[in-house]
Amino acid sequence: MQPTNIANPSYFHKVVDCQWACPAHTPVPEYIRLIGQGRYSDAYMVNWVSNVFPGILGRTCDRPCEPACRRARVEQSNGEHPEPVAICRLKRVAADMKGDVSKRMPKLAPRNGKRIACIGAGPASLTVARDLAPLGYEVTVFDGEAKAGGFIRTQIPRFRLPESVIDEETGYILDLGVAFKSGQRIESMKALMAQGFAAVFVGCGAPRGRDLDLPGRKDVAQNVHIGIDWLASVSFGHITRIGKRVIVLGGGNTAMDCCRSSRRLGGTDVKVIVRSGFDEMKASPWEKEDAQREGIPIINFHAPKSFEHSNGQLTGMKFEVVKAVYDEQGQRSLVPIGEPEVLVKCDAVLIAVGQENAFPWIERESGIEFDKWGLPRLDKGTFQSTVPNVFFGGDSAFGPKNIITAVAHGHEAAVSIDRFLNGEDIHQRPDPMTNLMSAKMGIHEWSYDNDTSNDARFKVPWAKAEMALANIRVEVELGFDAATAFKEAGRCLNCDVQTVFTAPACIECDACVDICPMDCITFTANGDEPDLRTRLQAPALNLAQDLYVSGALKTGRVMVKDEDVCLHCGLCAERCPTGAWDMQKFLLEPTQAGSACRDPKKDSHALEVAA
Amino acid sequence: MTYLAKPRLHHPSLTTNKVGYTRRDYEGKISTLCAGCGHDSISAAIIQACWELDIEPHRVAKLSGIGCSSKTPDYFLGASHGFNTVHGRMPSVLTGANLANRDLLYLGVSGDGDSASIGLGQFAHVMRRGVCMVYIVENNGVYGLTKGQFSATADRGSKSKKGVINSDSPVDLIGMALQLGATYVARSFSGDKAQLVPLIKGAISHGGAAFIDVISPCVAFNNHAGSTKSYDYVREHNEAVNRIDFITPRSEITTDYAPGEVVEVLQHDGLTLRLRKLHDGYDPTDRLAAMNHVQTHQARGEVVTGLLYVDPDASDLHEALNTSATPLNALGRQELCPGAQALAKLNAALR
Numbered sequence: 001m002q003p004t005n006i007a008n009p010s011y012f013h014k015v016v017d018c019q020w021a022c023p024a025h026t027p028v029p030e031y032i033r034l035i036g037q038g039r040y041s042d043a044y045m046v047n048w049v050s051n052v053f054p055g056i057l058g059r060t061c062d063r064p065c066e067p068a069c070r071r072a073r074v075e076q077s078n079g080e081h082p083e084p085v086a087i088c089r090l091k092r093v094a095a096d097m098k099g100d101v102s103k104r105m106p107k108l109a110p111r112n113g114k115r116i117a118c119i120g121a122g123p124a125s126l127t128v129a130r131d132l133a134p135l136g137y138e139v140t141v142f143d144g145e146a147k148a149g150g151f152i153r154t155q156i157p158r159f160r161l162p163e164s165v166i167d168e169e170t171g172y173i174l175d176l177g178v179a180f181k182s183g184q185r186i187e188s189m190k191a192l193m194a195q196g197f198a199a200v201f202v203g204c205g206a207p208r209g210r211d212l213d214l215p216g217r218k219d220v221a222q223n224v225h226i227g228i229d230w231l232a233s234v235s236f237g238h239i240t241r242i243g244k245r246v247i248v249l250g251g252g253n254t255a256m257d258c259c260r261s262s263r264r265l266g267g268t269d270v271k272v273i274v275r276s277g278f279d280e281m282k283a284s285p286w287e288k289e290d291a292q293r294e295g296i297p298i299i300n301f302h303a304p305k306s307f308e309h310s311n312g313q314l315t316g317m318k319f320e321v322v323k324a325v326y327d328e329q330g331q332r333s334l335v336p337i338g339e340p341e342v343l344v345k346c347d348a349v350l351i352a353v354g355q356e357n358a359f360p361w362i363e364r365e366s367g368i369e370f371d372k373w374g375l376p377r378l379d380k381g382t383f384q385s386t387v388p389n390v391f392f393g394g395d396s397a398f399g400p401k402n403i404i405t406a407v408a409h410g411h412e413a414a415v416s417i418d419r420f421l422n423g424e425d426i427h428q429r430p431d432p433m434t435n436l437m438s439a440k441m442g443i444h445e446w447s448y449d450n451d452t453s454n455d456a457r458f459k460v461p462w463a464k465a466e467m468a469l470a471n472i473r474v475e476v477e478l479g480f481d482a483a484t485a486f487k488e489a490g491r492c493l494n495c496d497v498q499t500v501f502t503a504p505a506c507i508e509c510d511a512c513v514d515i516c517p518m519d520c521i522t523f524t525a526n527g528d529e530p531d532l533r534t535r536l537q538a539p540a541l542n543l544a545q546d547l548y549v550s551g552a553l554k555t556g557r558v559m560v561k562d563e564d565v566c567l568h569c570g571l572c573a574e575r576c577p578t579g580a581w582d583m584q585k586f587l588l589e590p591t592q593a594g595s596a597c598r599d600p601k602k603d604s605h606a607l608e609v610a611a
Numbered sequence: 612m613t614y615l616a617k618p619r620l621h622h623p624s625l626t627t628n629k630v631g632y633t634r635r636d637y638e639g640k641i642s643t644l645c646a647g648c649g650h651d652s653i654s655a656a657i658i659q660a661c662w663e664l665d666i667e668p669h670r671v672a673k674l675s676g677i678g679c680s681s682k683t684p685d686y687f688l689g690a691s692h693g694f695n696t697v698h699g700r701m702p703s704v705l706t707g708a709n710l711a712n713r714d715l716l717y718l719g720v721s722g723d724g725d726s727a728s729i730g731l732g733q734f735a736h737v738m739r740r741g742v743c744m745v746y747i748v749e750n751n752g753v754y755g756l757t758k759g760q761f762s763a764t765a766d767r768g769s770k771s772k773k774g775v776i777n778s779d780s781p782v783d784l785i786g787m788a789l790q791l792g793a794t795y796v797a798r799s800f801s802g803d804k805a806q807l808v809p810l811i812k813g814a815i816s817h818g819g820a821a822f823i824d825v826i827s828p829c830v831a832f833n834n835h836a837g838s839t840k841s842y843d844y845v846r847e848h849n850e851a852v853n854r855i856d857f858i859t860p861r862s863e864i865t866t867d868y869a870p871g872e873v874v875e876v877l878q879h880d881g882l883t884l885r886l887r888k889l890h891d892g893y894d895p896t897d898r899l900a901a902m903n904h905v906q907t908h909q910a911r912g913e914v915v916t917g918l919l920y921v922d923p924d925a926s927d928l929h930e931a932l933n934t935s936a937t938p939l940n941a942l943g944r945q946e947l948c949p950g951a952q953a954l955a956k957l958n959a960a961l962r
Contacts, residue, residue: 076623444614452618507842508802509647509830514655515613517635519622538622555846567618574613577647577830 001529001558003551006500009434012586014546015563016496018087021068023408025432025590026050028065028087029496033448035090036489038482043094045104050589052127052173052407053152055165058092059477060156062253062284062402070495073542074518074565075456083457085491086480093485095165101172108177112136114198114421119186122150123403124394125203126173127410131593132417133176140197141178144185148174151205151395152403154232155254157261158473189362199389199417202362202376203410206355206395212249216307220349223314224307227258227352234261234472243347245269247317249304250352251281256288258350259296264472272298273317273344275334277324290476294469303334305341307349316345355400375399382426383413391416411592418593428599430591439497439583440573446583448497450570452517453490494568498586501559503550505580508557512572512581513537518565521572526558536562616641629665637662639689643682649801649827650680650749654687656804657718657747660811661688663857666716672708673718676701676730679756680722680749680827688718699730702737702746706928709742712938713929716815717744724754727763727782734784738791738820743927745814746793746822748784749801751829752840759832770837783909785919788822789902794925795821796901798916800845801828809855810918816878819925826914845914852893852904852917856885876923886918895921 004011014020018028026047034043047054066072069084076082114137118125121143129139147153148170152161174180186192186204193200209226211217217224223243227250233239246267248259251274262270272291274281278300281288288298302319309315318341322334357374369377369386376385376392383391393409395401416426439447461478462468468476480488513521519538526532532547533540540547540562550559573581591597617638625633637658642651661671668690675681677698684693692715696704705719719737726734726748737746752765759772763782770776788796795817799807807825814821826845828834834841839848853874874895876884886895894900901920908915935942 073623074620077625078620078623451615452620454619507647507830507834509649509828509842510652510655510802510804511647514651515617517618517620519625538624541624554843565622567620569615569618571613571615571617574615575646575651577645 001526001532001547001549003503003558004546004548006548009432009588011546012436012498013432013434013588015498016586016588017068017070018065019496019588021064022051023064023405024051024411025408025588026065027496027587027589029492029494030587031094032085032087032090032489032492033494035094035485036449036492038486040094040097041099041101041104044098044101047091047094048101048172051404052130052410053123053169053403054091055095055169056152056161057403058088058090058095059161059165060152061088061091061404063088064404070493070565071491074493074567079456081456086457086460086488089460089477089480090485090489093480093482096479097482097485105172106134106176108134109136111138114138115140115196116199116201116417117142117192117195117197118201118203119192120150120202120204120394120396121145121148121170121180121182122203122205122394122406123152124396124406124410124413125150125201126170127407128201128203128393128414128417129178130173130176131411131414133173133178135418135594137421139178140181141174142181142184142186144183146182148180148182150203151228154235155228155257157231157234157257159260159264159468159476160257162473162475187361189366189368193366193387193390197389198421199391201413201417202385202390202392202396203394203406204396206357206400208356208358209351210354210356212304212351212353214304214306216309219312220307220309220314223347224349224351227254227350228355230350231257231261234265239265241266243267245346246271246348246350247344247346248272248350248352250274250354251276251283251300252352252354253283253287254355255350255352256283256291258352259291260294261472262348262350263294263296263469267348270296271344272296273302273304273319274298274300275303275322277301280324280332294465301334302342303336308343314347314349316343317349318343355395357396357399359396373399379427381412381429382416383409384416384420384426389420411590414593415591415597418597422598424599430597432591433587433589433596435587436498436500436584439570439585444574446497446570447585448494449490450494450497450568450583452493452567452569453487455487455491457491458484458488495566496586497568497570497583499548499561499566499568499570499572500582500584501548501550501561502580502582503553503559505578506550506553506559507578507580508553508555509577511575511577515571515575517569517571518567520562520564520566522560523553523557524560525556526552532560533562536560538562540564613641628662630667632662632668634658634662636690637668637688639684639686642686644679644686645755645831647830648679649751649825649829650683651686652801652804653747653749653807653825653827654683656801656807656811658687659804659808660815663808664812664815666815670715671718672705672715673720674701674705674708675720676722676725678722678725679751679829680720681725683749684718684720699725699728699733701725702730702733702742705744706737706740706742709744709928710934712940713743713934713936714938717742719744719746721746721748723748723750723752723762723764723784727784731763731782735787735791738788738793738822741792741794741820741925741927741931743819743929744821745811745817746820747811748822748824749827750784750824750840751827751833752838753829753833755829755832766839769839770835772832772835772838784822784824785905786902788824789898789905789920792820793822793920794819794922795918796920797822797918798824798826798914800826800849800914800916802842802846803849803916806851806854806916809857812857813855813878813884813918813921816882817921817925818878819922819927848912848914850890850908850913850915852890852915852919853886853888853895855918856887857882876921878923884918884921889917895919896923898922
């Protein structure tokens with residue numbers, strides 16, 4: 001193998017699995033260390049800069065970081081339940097325990113006279129507003145509702161996310177000189193474009209829940225609701241009750257929110273019924289677990305066939321029992337197993353089988369083109385539509401995803417808008433800011449705690465079930481207290497503190513090989529990657545994780561380190577007599593809108609001197 | 612060195628051996644030696660060898676004297692018996708222990724100071740008596756604990772870190788072991804585990820007095836240009852006479868060798884050492900030839916390594932003394948007090 005190029009920012013970024021997996025690339029170990037040090041406000045701001053809504057995401061994030069977390073791999077065959085660090089819940093700790101951060105908010109630059117419209121006040125639009133307003137842009141956010149937040153406010157039940165948190169975090173953004181036009185649903189794109197905005201950002205979400213057109217649907221309209229609409233009505237207090245027996249159709253996170261909300265509004269016999277198998281459900285594993293903990297059964301492999309009713313009253317639903325069959329390409333189809341249809345009695349049905357994008361308010365003659373799925377034709381990296389000054393982000397760009405993805409879209413679109421309005425090529429994307437600095441403080445002292453914790457993941461305490469189920473506004477999860485947060489933060493392996501190897505200094509004494517608890521390091525003859533992976537101290541079977549290979553050493557061998565389960569404990573560096581190993585803290589921050597994302601300005605003074 | 616204990620987390624693929632232990636179970640406390648010390652690599656090699664041989668840690672006694680090397684038994688086999696003797700007296704304490712309980716595996720760990728200076732007499736006698744043990748000298752040619760004076764194994768003409776040239780002749784432990792009757796004599800290098808681990812395994816399964824001289828560079832005081840015990844010097848001058856393949860009774864022989872290329876030695880416990888010759892005509896079962904070869908190459912400044920001599924028909928002290936086959940602590944009342952009749956018989960025999 002060729003020696004690894006650690007100057008490529010992607011190499012060490014990839015080692016920080018959580019940050020690599022996060023759409024917004026939040027520097028997770030950086031803020032977890034701050035939480036461990038009790039610096040909650042600092043930890044909050046690291047988050048705020050990157051993901052804009054730490055308090056909201058600390059309760060509701062889809063947490064792509066956690067399945068990626070190295071800790072879970074490290075704990076494999078070391079304990080009963082290998083689990084990642086509770087990254088998401090630690091984020092909430094930072095939000096819950098921080099002090100007043102209003103003084104840390106960005107200073108506003110003088111207005112530059114360029115007006116930007118953001119349609120919808122959800123996470124994507126608010127991210128664009130936050131990135132651009134402090135730079136001097138005049139940002140106007142339009143939303144049909146009275147308060148900002150979009151789906152964050154309407155779709156996520158209060159028992160998961162208190163309204164005060166939404167008010168606080170949307171407030172930080174609107175306070176940056178952003179004009180918020182509440183209760184103003186944009187009905188015509190053409191009319192908006194005619195108002196002379198320099199750029200328009202569409203972050204209106206995927207606002208239409210999919211319906212099920214089954215026999216009987218029309219006859220029982222009163223007791224059958226579309227999940228996301230129903231959640232919004234519950235959120236605004238328009239709906240406060242539901243029948244005793246409730247069927248929730250669908251297997252995503254919306255279905256989980258629907259069933260748990262039903263339990264709190266009078267539903268005593270609530271069932272989730274889903275076509276696919278339990279394991280293939282779209283809902284996050286922990287959301288399924290939370291629902292089951294509240295006594296809600298999840299019935300899988302039942303395809304809905306019809307709504308049953310008598311005298312205009314819903315009486316139940318019929319289902320066909322199916323099984324999953326996979327063809328040679330691995331394509332799944334659900335085929336009936338031939339049993340008679342199953343009748344499930346109920347008083348109400350919530351349909352949560354997905355969402356559709358809908359843009360009835362964007363006139364086709366506006367120049368904005370759509371594809372065959374009804375999604376806007378966008379340039380993937382820049383989020384630019386077929387009209388150069390109109391950009392899309394969040395669910396309205398590529399279909400329904402999640403909050404953190406919407407935030408990531410917002411950052412990228414803000415960079416595009418900033419470059420676009422400065423007359424620069426928006427396809428030229430700025431490199432991230434990276435920094436690599438030794439963590440060495442003394443002979444065996446490092447600027448991080450390298451004593452690896454043996455603790456298993458700590459559980460977040462819950463409110464008592466009878467209290468939680470009695471009132472939909474009682475938050476179920478209580479969050480970690482400071483002492484537990486400290487211990488959970490200690491489980492983080494500090495994957496951003498990198499093992500950096502300097503081949504010319506190595507005397508091949510084997511000290512690092514002997515001390516490495518995870519058998520990550522090997523000195524051996526070079527070979528191609530598949531061959532090397534089998535010849536190491538411990539086989540490197542996780543192909544998603546890179547091998548760090550040095551140049552040839554004195555004996556002609558190379559150093560090979562498998563990054564997969566490295567504890568970042570720094571013992572290799574402590575045992576190294578020559579400093580060939582060093583622990584160096586790697587920080588990567590994606591470049592956001594502002595002068596850093598733009599082409600370097602030609603300095604007229606420098607040119608004069610040169611002349 | 613490190614202050615932190617090695618985390619107990621281990622690689623997910625770590626496997627257990629036949630007696631149910633992982634390699635990590637053979638580790639000891641965290642080493643307090645200098646970073647990069649060759650001794651730590653030898654500890655790691657002992658751990659690897661014991662794990663591979665499915666040795667039960669509680670059936671091992673590790674004894675040592677005083678010095679950097681003699682600290683190391685604390686850093687491996689944490690579940691074994693240990694004894695830190697007076698300086699240079701490991702061989703006599705080990706001999707006593709061995710006579711009392713012949714069922715344990717005896718591992719004597721010593722250094723060049725402990726064995727070639729203060730303990731030279733002890734070394735000589737334990738070798739000539741043929742005590743069944745693995746005697747490992749961690750040889751760095753320098754007194755590290757007292758900041759870098761030449762030790763008795765430092766070669767004449769080699770240079771100290773301060774620039775002084777050594778004018779004394781070295782004690783040749785390999786030569787002495789061969790002369791005095793050790794039945795398994797090997798030399799290796801701490802920086803070459805591929806060679807060292809099989810040599811330790813061979814010594815453990817040997818069944819007689821086994822001696823391994825392991826050159827183990829002292830990174831703090833003897834790893835500079837002009838030293839003959841540095842990583843660079845040993846790598847440049849290493850002349851291995853053979854490589855060992857270790858064959859258990861049931862394992863299949865998968866590699867073919869040309870005739871005359873391989874010497875097979877059956878060890879007392881049924882294991883076979885298969886020696887792949889790296890030097891034409893080197894016969895490791897010929898003691899005189901071995902002494903000759905080692906001396907000749909040593910005179911050229913080469914460091915001869917590998918299994919230099921092995922006696923397939925080794926015997927040990929217990930055999931010579933015709934001692935009880937049962938360890939003393941396992942003898943019952945009947946054996947220890949056979950009664951008046953037996954005493955009368957014994958007395959009659961002496962009249």
